[in-house]
Amino acid sequence: MLVKVFGSAVFGVDATTITVEVNIDKGIGYHLVGLPDSAIKESSYRIxxxxxxxxxxxxxxxxxxxxxxxxxxxxxSAYDLTIAVGILAASSQIKADEIGNYIIMGELSLDGSLQPIKGALSIAIKAKEEGFKGILLPIQNVKEAAIVEGIDVYGIENVVEVIDFFNGKGNLEPTTIDSDIEFSKTLDFPEFDFSDVKGQESIKRCMEIAAAGGHNIILIGPPGAGKTMLAKRLPSILPPMTMQEALETTKIHSVAGKVKESGLLTQRPFRSPHHSASSVSLVGGGSYPQPGEISLAHNGVLFLDELPEFKREVLEVMRQPLEDREVTISRAKFTITYPSSFMLVASMNPSPGGYFNDPNTPVTSSPMEMQRYLSKISGPLLDRIDIHIEVTPVPFEKLSDTRKAESSKSIRERVTNARLIQAKRFVEFNHIHYNAQMSSKLIREYCVLDEVSLQLLKTAMERLNLSARAYDRILKVSRTIADLEYSENIQSHHIAEAIQYRSLDREGWLG
Incomplete structure (x- = not known):
């Protein structure tokens, strides 16, 4: 008897429906064809x-x-349940009438219980697109799959539940999740709040600008100045994710197996890989392709602490994703594109000893050592970072101040208002939502300067020997500063402030 059962394979962040044809005939033998890997070939023993x-x-x-x-x-091993149901139906142990209406996925344990799978959200989206009635998958994955409306999602604990379901004996009920309720769970009292930060008002201002325009930022300062503390608090002032952003982010984490039982991700991701990370772990790929850290940080923050400690070749692979906001992994047998629209937040000491440019501490590194240390970060990579800011140690008077600083919630309100202005500005462009994503054409259209501002920028370009890309970055940042002030046009003081945020372009840093 021949039976067709449907499963799903995930490539990149999208799913492809797989038809599993099971035929039982006279004779002896078990033949599995269709390019299965070793895990699928071993499924007969588990089943x-x-x-x-x-x-x-x-x-x-x-x-x-x-x-x-x-x-x-x-x-x-996610095809175990698919193959098992096909074998049961082909051997007439269960009714095959409704099997073709469902996507069936799950890894079997020897006792018949199910283990979670990866990519449940992508599989559910594809099943709905292709008109399937429902999807049966492990109960651990049911929350993320149930985000998709218009399709029945059943959480299964044991293979017996599937058998009873198709035989009409079970009492399985589809899982439903109210996405609006899940999505409305905003983090008004985050674990890391800017109210905990003493002093550093200028750095908080930079963080606000970076969050408002989605700009990349690098913090340079001696040990203990608060670089990591500030970076960890950046997600608390980012605007809440839209439903589309939440679905995109959840899909990537689902493919990587990071969602578990949490369902829809409503908080922006914050990824902080160790400086021993490899190129593949950062951008993704491998023999079994997986999204890397830059894709897991999609719609959120990628924090690279102690930037010069990363291998140079690892940092260089980020050049193209920072510009294109997606990364394409090309191999001989496949090409996969992962989205990677993230905010890069980096921190670094100004020298190997950590105290270069600190007037209160003697310089312990030679000029050659400092040059070698800073040269680990290439000029093209620094060009792609909009804001460079020096972080100085906080004096005792501010550290001992018991007054609370401004909270993340009030800063986030200003950031959200600025993002709304940008969303209205770019409403006609599908893939542009904030200032950092502007192309050169849009910069010319929305960053028009008056004569005073133009002359100020020209002087800065000549004195600092800035590149054309740095010129664009200054205009983008000044546009964001103007948006925070609800100013329709960019003024000279907006340009002046944006130029200040190019510390590494000034003499004394890189030569």
């Missing part, structure tokens, strides 16, 4: 034990299983 331990039998006949399309490589 046989799971069925036997639940009083069902694995047919002792010739079983041929084809996974179509046959030229697409299938990977992982």
């Amino acid at each position: 046989a034990a799971a069925l036997k331990n639940n009083q069902y039998h694995f047919p002792g006949k010739k079983i041929t299983i084809n996974m179509a399309p046959a030229d697409l490589r299938k990977e992982g």
Whole structure:
């Protein structure tokens, strides 16, 4: 008897429906075709034990299983339940009438219980697009899949529940989640709040500008000045995610197996990889392609602490994703594109000893050592960072001040208002939502300068020997500063403030 069951494979962040054809005939043997990997080939042992331990039998006949399309490589153990249901239906142990209306996925344990899978949200989205009635998957994945409306999502704990479901005996109910309620759970009292930061008012101002325009920022200062403390608090002032952003972010984390039982991700991600990270862990890829840290930080913050300690080749792979806001992994057999629209926040000491340019501490590093240290960060990478700011140690008077500083909630209100102005400005552009994403054409259209501002910028360009990219970055930052002040036009003081945020372009830093 021939039966067709449907599963799903995830490539990049999108799913592809897989048809599992199971044919049982006279003879003996188990034949699995359609480019399965070792984990799928081993599924027969898990399936046989799971069925036997639940009083069902694995047919002792010739079983041929084809996974179509046959030229697409299938990977992982998530097809266990798909194949098991196909074998049960082909051997008439369960009714096959409704099987074709559902996507069935899950990894089987030997006792018949199910282990979670990756990419449940992508699978559910694809199932809805292709008109399936529902999806059956492990109960651990049910919250993320149930985000998709218009399709029945059933959480399964044991293979017996699936058998009873198709035989009409079970009492399985589809899981429903109110996305609006999940999405409205905003973090008004974050774990890391700017009210905890003493002093550093100028740095908070920079952080506000960076958050308002989505600008990349680098903090330079001696140990203990508060660089990491400030960076960890940046997500608390970013505007709440839109539903579209939340779905995009959840899909990436689902593919990477990071969602677990949390369902929809409503808080912007904050990723902080160690400086021993490899290029592949940062941008993604590998023999079994997975999104890297820059994609897991999509719509959030990627924090690189002690930037010069990262290997130079690791940092250089971020050049293209920082510009294009997506990363394409190309191999001989596949090409995958992951979204990577993130805010880069980096921190660094100004020298190996950490105290270069600190008037209160003697310089312990030679000029050659400092040059070698700073040269680990290339000029093209620094050009892609809009704001460079020096962080100085906080004096005792401010550290001992018991008054509370401004909270993240009030700063976030200003940031959100500025983002609303930008959203209205770029309403006609699908992939542009804030100032940092502006192209050169849009910069010329929305960053028009008066004569005074133009002359000020020209002087800065000549004295600091800035590149054309740095010129664009200054205009983007000045546009954000103007938005924070609800100013329709960029004024000279907006340009002057934006020029101040190019510390590493000044003499004394890089040569």
